[in-house]
Amino acid sequence: MKEVAFFAGAIGALGGAIAVIALRNPFYSVLALIVHLISLAGIFLLLQGEFIAAAQIVVYAGAVMVLYVFVAAYVGNVDEPLWEPIPGQRFIAPLLGVALFAELGIAIVGSGLKSIESEGPTVKLGFGSPEAIGKLLLERFLIAFEAASLLLLVAAVGAVILASRKRSGAVEGPVG
Amino acid sequence: MLWLPLAAGLLACLVPRRFAGWAAALGAFLALDLAIRLVTDFDSGSAGIQHAVDESWIPELGVRYQLGVDGISLFLVLLTTVAWFAAILWSAIRTPERPKTYFFLLGLAETATLGAFLAQDLLLFVLFFDLMLIPFYFLFGSWGSEHPGREGEGPVRPAPATIKMIVYTLVGSLLMLVGAIAAGVIAGDGTPVFSMAELREGLLSEGSQHWIFWFFAAAFLVKMPAFLVHGWMPDAYRVAPLPVLAVFSAVLSKVGAYGFLRVVLPIFPEATVDFQEIVLVIALASILYGSVMAFTQTSARLVAGYSSVAQLGFITLGIFALRPDGADGAVIQMVNHGIVIVPLMLIIVLLAERSGGDDVTKMGGIAMRAPVMAALFLVVTMALLAIPGSANFVGEFYILNGVFQEKIVFALIAALGVIMASYYALRLFQHAMHNRKPEGVESRELGWREGAIIGGLVACIVALAFYPQVVLKRSDESVNEQLSSFEQPSEPTAAVTEGPGK
Amino acid sequence: MTEFTAPHIDYAGLSPVIALTTALVVVLMAGLLPLHRFVIAGLTLAGLGAAAGLAIWQWGEREDLVSGALRLDELGLAAALIAIFAGAVGVILSMREDAAEKAGLGAFYALLLGSVLGMTLLAQAQNLVAFFIGFELLSIPLYIMCGSSIRKEASLESGLKYLIIGSLGSATMLYGFAFIYGAGGSTDFTAIADTLAAGDADDTIILIGTAMAAVGLSFKVSLAPFHQWTPDVYQGAPTPVTAFMAVATKAAAFVAFARLFEVALGPVSADWDVALAALAAISIAVGNIGALSQDSLKRLLGYSGIAQAGYMLAGIVVFSETGLNALVFYLAAYALMNLAIFAVIVARERETGFGDDIRAMEGLGSSRPLLAWPLTIGFLALAGLPGTSGFIGKLFLIEATVDGDYTWLGVAIVIGTMISMAYYLRVLAAVWMRPDPAAEAQMPVIAGASAEADAPGASAGGRDEPGTKGAGRCLLIVGAAILCAAATVAFGVYPDPLVDWASAAGESLAVG
């Protein structure tokens, strides 16, 4: 049963991922990513991360992706030129991807860690539940939590600085 | 004494530009005065360090602030102060532009050089050794002048030439830094020791001695400069401002030789013995090559430059004879060469002023209306070619003797250098002073202040010529101590090379 | 509802962080009010000063904060102090700076403070999560600040490049963290260390994790071959930002580097030290060689920064207390000399039309000795010439390498130094050995044009109106430059205090 769910999710996630980099039009890529995220959220559930899965759906697939969509719409779909200016990039890049995966795979499969060769230990009820997460956040990871909030603040400020309209007057010609 | 010149240099920055030179000169004079005191109350009987200072500096690194003089550094210190005093006076007479910076740098340079001679701590020595370069970089670069260069090649500009010089010389001295640290760390396991006195006690295994030896040798050979690594010398000599060049080639080249005597021989005895032949060959090559080059050069500066390559070759030869007499000769020869090269450079200034360049083939007949200058120049020339009776001859003779007793062949070949020296030195003199006077060369007597400076130096030369013992007496003990580890010269090797002998 | 127990929080230990946070908020608010720039800058400086003061107050304390997320010790505080100092100088440099003005001083300084805060956290973090968040809190404001001078294309470009490559790096690092967490069974450094020490240290998971973490951090401290963003970003970013970034980031990231590898990954040191040594050597080579014949000073400093990172990494490679001492000492020295140079560059950018091009420095020696000397000292120190703290630092590092049987790395360091001499001295030659081209530099058009014509790298500088913005009578900047230079020389002649300080920091990690 689990297997079916996993593979379904896996196919969704992977397909989404590949679609993201395969599709020419950024707008579609964004949509593909959303698919990816949602199926990934499913897999999170299999790993008993309810809260994370929820956050994934709400924060990511919801808010963030909306942002993407807006921007994508705003800048319009710039389709990329087909010719590759960097010699060899087109061939080396996929090779590197493969190599990377190979290495990671070797590392994972070759690992002697007992813990990952099982389904994992049986965990107490409420593993990954909002309470558990919140408890951890407020106790062990308080600093991280606060810092994260600051980070959001900073990012907001940054967005204001960068995207605010008021100084779009002076436009420079392209630089040599 | 060490920091006096620097202080004076700073003072020179503060006082109005007109007096900058004199402030610096004052500092140099005080230093000279102290140096003379040092010589007078030096106890020539003992071999050890005198007037020692020993403060902790960077305990974490085991670096100590150890100073002191012994018979070897004594006269080099004196030489340094004399040379600088002369150079600073000279520059003070004809004020350069931006005098404040100029004299500050000169002061800094003197301090660094003195430091190198006085340092008794290996790292301190290295520090001063590198520090010396900085002021000279700026002095050469900013006060240097463009030189037409050798025929068939473009003019030589100061900035690149000096960069070349610095990088080249630093190649050596930075390796030496590693070598020094390695020596210290390896010697004192756990807590590094850098005091030369302690390092002398043979704490280093022969294996580590070997590579560290070359790190040091690289630094010193480049600095001298020795054959094959003198590539930086011609351009630097071409562009350098002559008063500065005077002290540079008079003193700095000696630091290299001094380093061999002070650091390499006592601290890496086994390695020294193992590599003796190699260094001797290099020295020999320097002598011959330097001499040959010297008598084909047309630029007076380069004649001087290559002649010092040859001279330093002699000095190295003497040091690596690993015998007291050779080393004694080396010490006195360092002093001699320094005291000779300074007036030579200053005279080249005068020649350049009279003939509008340093190309000897375009000079001539200058002696005509300048008898005093001619006389001074003649004395300098004779000393340069080490005419017997000059202290230079004593030096060369001691060196040759030392080498001869060890490795007869080297001495015989080195003797050729003496002959060539007579040729290039005389050639320089004659081209400049004698023969008919070409157009555009004026024969003018030198001014009394210039005369006073050069005359003073020449007086030193003559005095040394009459009584070289004054140096030898004081250096002898220390030299013996430095060479204490070579009491029994390596007979087998000697026997091999003694072809024509027994 | 499960009851929840608030963790014990030692506010004293946390006080520097808190000070920074408050400062951040205050400055941000103040930025919205119509206040004179000096007020805002003053507030920022006050905040930084307070943080620094508190950090010094806490100097000597050693304890875990907030259930082990942070570690309060001299090492972290040292990095924090360097970062704060750099931040302060950055504040001074960016007054009147185009970018800062346009972005709104309040916001700009707030970002700067945020970055400093991130550095402080990063330097103290001993928990993967805190580490990561600190890392990001450090980076993201920098991305923004780099791009903040929106009127300049180069600035935007650098911002975007930095962001993308940076995110690539941090994503990699995160993935590595995941693996470390998986193999170490926890996110706490100490716990991880225990697990690793217990189980077999070279499981493929932990190895690959280590590699990825190394990549992320190497990227941050700009080690080759993860360095390529450095020259571009340094050059494109507004100079004050570059100054701050170059100095502070290195300090924080290196300390974090040391903490992660020598505490959490200490047990696997046998696996990483050689690899890191190789990275160091490569960086030394690439950095020094790349810097040759660069005309844009910021770019040149970017490359030299790569090489310097290589030198410093040696301090970690040897995995010993001496190494850490050397590292911290060098970081401090590096901060001083670099800030001196950058201050001068900023000053010249505003005086001449050449921007950060080397020609902006020609004839400086005769025209502006007060600027020429700090620059000279800074470069000499970078070149590691004696009489400056740079020399002592190199001494320290080389001794560490020899001590840790990495003599070849020491040799690599000096060889790199030799090469570096060529380009450092080239600048000094321009400063001292050229006539003062003040005459034509006065004419913005020519200057701008020429700057663009034969130095595309300098075009960014070449295009802002020279001579305006109170043609360089920026005493504060000159003051900062002179201060840093003076300190450089002082510590070069009498290094004891700095050495003690560094050693205290070094031993606080108790490694080796």
Next chain:
Amino acid sequence: MDATTYGWLILAFPLAGSMVIALGWRALPGRAAGWIGTGAIGLAFLCAIGALVQILDHPVEDRQLTNSLYDYASAGGLDIQMNVLVDPLSVFMCLVVTGVSTLIHLYSISYMTSDDGFRRFFSYLNFFVFSMLLLLLAGNLILLIVGWAFVGFASYALISFWFRRGTATGAGMKAFVINVVGDVGLVIAALFIFRELGTFDLLQIFERAPEEFTTNEGVAVAIGCLLLVGAAAKSAQVPLHTWLPDAMEGPTPVSALIHAATMVTAGVYLIGRFHPVFEIALTAADIAAFIGLATLLIAATIALVVTDLKRIIAYSTMSQIGYMVMGVGIGAYSAAFFHLMTHAFFKALLFMAAGSIIGAMANRQNIDLMGGFRRAMPFTVATLLIGCLALAAFPGTSGFFSKDEILAFAEHRGGFYWVFAIGGYIGALLTAFYAFRIGFRVAYGDPVPEAREVEAGHISHAEPENPATGEREDTDIGFPGPEHHIAEREWPMKIAMSVLAFGALFAGLVQVPGVDAVIEHFLEGSFEDSTLYNDLPSNAAEWRGLGVGSIISLLGIGFAAVLYLQRPGTTKRLAERFAGIHKFLENKWYFDEAIDFLIVRPALGFGRWANSVFERYVVNGLVVGTVGAAKGANAAVRVAQSGYLRGYALLLVLGFCGLALYFLIAGS
């Protein structure tokens, strides 16, 4: 005062004189410098006499006195004192040197009057005498070398005295360099001696040499040969003689002093001084003798054809010194030094006379242009002829006794040494011939214009020009002065010449076989350890030798008379007949060319090669190469820094893959 004090004084006066003149050069009026110089040397001469008197008080066996002033250079196992050795030999030499020098100084006062370099001249001249005396009195080898080199320097300074003459400076350079070759020879000899005997002190050397060395031991011979190099260079012996003829570029008094009377005899002195060594290293001694022989013959032949008056005399000097070297080589010490003395007299005389004539000829020196001066300049011509007689060893003159004594000894020595006797006599024939070639050409024949002018009562004034090259010269500093002076009008010249003429005629009488042997007895103090010194040919043998000698010299003079008095022009025909030989001799046996080809050219060539090729490509190559490599690498890095963001990412990932790979490999 004991002898050594006198020794020091002998050194002190000339030095002082030189210094006074040099420092006071501007203050001294008119001829004052000249008088000071002469006075200094005169005093030195008196001191020499004082030393002589003192030394005669000592018994013969301890007439070798040393005295040390201070440590000159003593360290590292070497011990070099500032000390003098006063013994009969050195005193004898001092007497000759100072005596002749005084006269030459006197002569110069007039001769150089009108030269702008008057003071410089006397300062040099005094310095020269000082160094010569230092050489003679030196108590140890090093000091001897010092004097040796100073002499070389002084001669350099005096040869290129007219320093704006290219020929003069060239000649000076040549002389100096060749002398340095000699110095180096001595230095190496000194090194050998120190290694073998462990000392530089002369007396100790002579003591230990016999103990340390066996006869003809390799090292000893090597030392001997090295000493010979020095001697040959200084005494212008083949093949190091080429500098001497050129040295005639110097003013005539210089030629008289340095290149006839004193300096060139230093080599003879050296060999005599080191006779203990040479008597052990017999091979070396024989080599010396052969060199002497070769020189005397070669020089004599060249002297037959050279036309420059002073050069003829110069070559005759070479050949005479050849006799002396041969003499000391075969062991005829007293005879050799006797000849040295007489030669000093008559050769100096010849040069002075020549100087006077050249003065009349307005500095022209070619004897083909001369003739018929006998009525114009009776005094000069008379002295000239006396000189020629002595040179030709005319019976009764000084040269007669001294030269033939050497040859007699050669005969007496037996073995293959008769070769030297024969060669010597052949040389004697040639000598007599060319001596009177000068004499007759200058004195007789019909007067040349210059001679007539002198008769008419004033000295001719041609445009000043270089006699060698004929290029024009002004008479300012660095060139010969505007006026010329002849003995007839200058009493100092007259005095000097007449004294020497007296010596040239009668000095031989101090050692007439069977009658007296002053010199031999006197020198005994220095040669008591010599094995050869005391076995002298019997008086009968000596007289036989004298007989042969007189016949030969008369023969030679006769030939000259025939060729130059009765049938002038015969010589021209001879020259045409034997054109080849004539050319060969005129080119001085091509020695200059040979040396130039063998040594100078290669050295310069190598220098040029080193300068243009080696320096540029190898030494600079080191630099350029590294720089080029750095530049290339730099270019590579900058290409990689393409600005392509994705390129950076690529490299980053690549690096990561590499790192990961390493970790995986290293880990497992």
Next chain:
Amino acid sequence: MDITWYLVLSALIFAVGVAGVLLRRSPLVILLCLELMLNAGNLALLAFARSLGNEEGQVFALIVMVVAACEVVVGLGLIVAAYRRRIPLNVDELRSLRG
């Protein structure tokens, strides 16, 4: 169903993301690819959290989401700004800084 599977999946996604960064030229899409990589990291974190049975990994993942969001915001801000400057949205044309 072994944890290994999850890890392999995450590795795949990570590799895909990397390849995307290397191949695509629109900054927008590159940002998406970075998201992919971060998600791969999250997946790995959760997988390990599950295998270890402690939730630290999940918290970590949460933080990562925040970070990702911030990066996106800043990134998009830069893109918009660039678009306003009429700078072509193609990273290959951002080459004024090089060499």
